[in-house]
Amino acid sequence: MQGQLISRRSFIGAAAGAAMAFAGLGLVGCGSSGSGNSGDAASGSAGAALSGTVTAVGSTALQPLCEAAAEQFMAENAGVQITVQGGGSGQGITQIAQGAVQIGNSDVFAETKLENASDLDKIKDNRVCVVGMGPIVNSDVTIDDISLEDLKGIFTGKITNWKEVGGNDEDIVVINRASGSGTRATFEAAVLAGEEAPFDFKPQEQDSSGTVTKMVSTTPGAISYVAFSYYDESFKALKVDGVDPAPENVEDNSWTIWAYEHMYTVAEPDEATQAFIDYMMSDEVQSSLVEAQGYIPVSGMKVEKDADGNVTTL
Template identity: 75%
Template sequence: MSRRNFVGAAAATAATVAAFSLTGCGSNGSGDTKSDAKEDKAETKALSGTITAVGSTALQPLCEAAAEQFMEKNSGVQITVQGGGSGQGITQITQGAVQIGNSDVFAEAKVKDTADLKKIADNKVCIVGMGPIVNKDVTVDDLTIDQLKSIFTGEVTNWKEVGGADAAITVINRASGSGTRATFEAAVLGDTKVPDTFKPQEQDSSGTAAKMVASTPGAISYLAFSYYDDTVKALKVGGVEPKEANVEDNSWTIWAYEHMYTAADPDEATKAFIEYMMSDDVQGELVEAQGYIPVSGMKVEKDASGKVTKK
């Protein structure tokens, strides 16, 4: 709204101009000052609210980084990002306990009640590649899917059995509710059951699993690419390197969508944050910088049953 100042005008003229300024500030020219005030207030209203995102630790680094950027642009919004695993994320969003449930797996894999599935909306924000990592003293650089299966079912217990040194293998699993574990087991174990007698240690988060592998001689686990660093060694699988391009065409088969589930009708702040996750600020820069893969780059797609087809 522009302000007009008339110097030296008579009091009556000033009053007339002031009245004109108030009635003429809206674009509809109706003279409805209450309507205009509401319109102006709506146009300048700052986004506000509180968002809690819980679930996948594989997605947690990207979600935290995006939340920081979003809050810098929207100081009235407070976002808290927590781990806990994909199962926790899906459970809490279906219960309405949080605004966002982060998951490496489709909700259909965890929720069987169709009424609960109708309560939530799926937002696939990126792709995450996952793969086996070992302690840096392990001399093996490449394992086949069958060799991985033998290790993670307890059939193979010494690195010499798969071409390495004579050293015991320490398997470190993620907890049973982990989407990273579900993705890895679906790609590597398939329908093979793990014997009840094989009980490797379990870790609740990707970060903890990485630290345990780095500090335990002969250890093996699996992580999202976003957690790869020089404290551990990433393995090839069947001669294929764990790279973005190999995930995009499914040459590397251990990957998943990163889902950010919301209520079917999310609040204004949550909706705005999801829209920000799909914006160029995140998809064009942050996704790859954090070690993830944009959905737009994929040459294949995967459905809730795990079936992969070409786009």
């Protein structure tokens, strides 16, 4: 039986032109028979039919790639059902640490969310790709480039009108992600650099990247931030300090707003879960689907970032 998509929302990944990225609640189903490109990892050990149920919860930035890969994996493995859901990186890390799901998707290191070392010992980090993130604005905003300092001013409530940064006389409508979002954590680490917004600055918050893109595209004067995989023609993506939001600029850290995409599992995952992780790391996904969906293979990075945000050249 072909894998069945329960609900989805389509977006165009900037790095891939017209690649489709699914950002709805998720997908549940089972695929037609066949063997994966990663050999036994995708079709069961020693040729045995692979079966099982895998639930992946967390990062909405990673959700489009995870859904697309799950559809392909299920098409090659008739006995496996995969469900992909959002909810934010914090939820993904919490649920995998609690053993409530098979995979916790996250844009941030688990060390930043889990305080107990015992919880960290329960899980295994699988960095499946890198994602660039950047500021997006409604198409009526007249600027195309913004300084990092002005971006900080907007997201700390100090700059409230676009004319203050060279744009038209128009109020700035800030749209944030919810506090558990890994996209928000990544953006704030790179842009705010530890500075906190005043208590009385309370922009609206949205729970998913898909909702953010809809809000920005339909709200005059709006600004927010999403992963490159959500970029499309319904809004404008800004340069920062003259640097284009492009994969090649992420690779050498010229574009500093980026993160690894982690798919956390328990320390010893079940066979179906491990097979799906192996498939995510296979050439079939890394050499085609990752870039087609607007992400960056880890192998292409010229720098490395640790859990504390320190960047070193490889």
